[in-house]
Amino acid sequence: MSYQTFAQVYDAIMDETLYERWGNFVDQELQNKKQTVLELACGTGALAIMLKKRGYAVTGLDLSANMLSLANERAWAEGLQLPLIEGDMLDLSEVGKYDAVTCFSDSICYMPHKEAVLSVFKEVYQTLNDSGMFLFDVHSLYQIDEVFPGYMYNDQSEDISFLWKSYSGDSEHSIEHDLTFFVYEEESDKYERFDETHKERTYPLVVYYDMLQQAGFTSIKTSAEFGETEVKDDSPRWFFVCKK
Template sequence: MSYQTFAQVYDAIMDDTLYERWASFVDRQLQNKGQSVLELACGTGALAVTLKKHGYDVTGLDLSANMLSLASERAFSEGVQLPLIEGDMLDLSEIGQYDVVTCFSDSICYMPDAAAVLNVFKEVYQTLNEEGTFLFDVHSIYQIDNIFPGYMYNDQSEEISFLWQSYAGETEHSIEHDLTFFVYEEETDRYERFDETHKERTYPIEVYREMLQQAGFTSIFTSAEFGESDINDESTRWFFTCKK
């Protein structure tokens, strides 16, 4: 799949209005817009560029070289300087220190188990400067257990169509998303099919708190829906603000 096609596929399943909401959440949590920010799982760089335009000194990190190539192209087209690192959030030992680390779009939920989540929290803690801030979000148990199972969504345009179906995973509070894309290839004048399965898992909010405390965080504040409400039984996304 070409980078251009990859971008089409990725952007097709993302609601681009969410990037400004994530950036606004960051604004509300931080006192100084000049702080250095490491964005974990930066993907194609949409949020990193948005945060850069909000006045932060942003560096993006992602496991995928393809994603980082797209992020570089996006930053160039938007006229911003965006350092990018190919790396794994499970090992941040060689990337320096930052005032803020962010990890949004439920990227923590892609960790395979609680041990991996704890490892990420420990790596982030070591990467933060003194009094640094860790901001992230995860799917709530309500979202994973009650909203996603059986979810189906279809969309199409002249260039791309996709099918999205979600079903309960094999472990507690987990979900699997089957994505099928049909992308028009001009060179062959035909639609090519691409299939992906995304697996996500979440935990009770108390478990996240315990793991954060075990990693060393002492100040942990939780909210829901981009920090716009308190957590309740039907909150779909939990947000965490953690201080070193």
């Protein structure tokens, strides 16, 4: 799959309006836009570029070299220099220190078990400067246990047909998403099929609190709807603001 096609496929499953809401959440919590920010799981760079435009000194980190290549292309197209690191959030020992670390789009939920989540929290804590902030979101129990099982979504454009089906995973509070794309390839004048399975897992709020405290965080605040409301039983996402 070419980089351009890869970008089309990735963007096909993203709601672009969410980037603005994540950006507003960062503004609300950090306030000082001159802070250095490490964005974990930055993907194709859409949010990192938005934060850069808002005045933050952003560095993006992602496990995928393909994603980072696309992020770099996007940054150059916008006339921006965006430092990018190919790395794993399970080991941030070589990335330097930052005033804030962000990790959105439920990327924490891709960790396979609690030990991995705790490891990420510990790595982030060590990466933050004194009084640094860690902002992230995760799927709620309601979203994983009630909304996603049996969920189906289909979408079609001129170049891409997209099928999404979700079902409960083997572990408690886990979900698996089967994604199928049919992407038009101009050279062959045919649609090519791509299949992916994404596995996610979440935990009760008290478990997240316990892991964050084990990592060293003492000030932990939770909310829903991008910081706009309190957490409710049917909140789809939980948002965390943690201070070192």
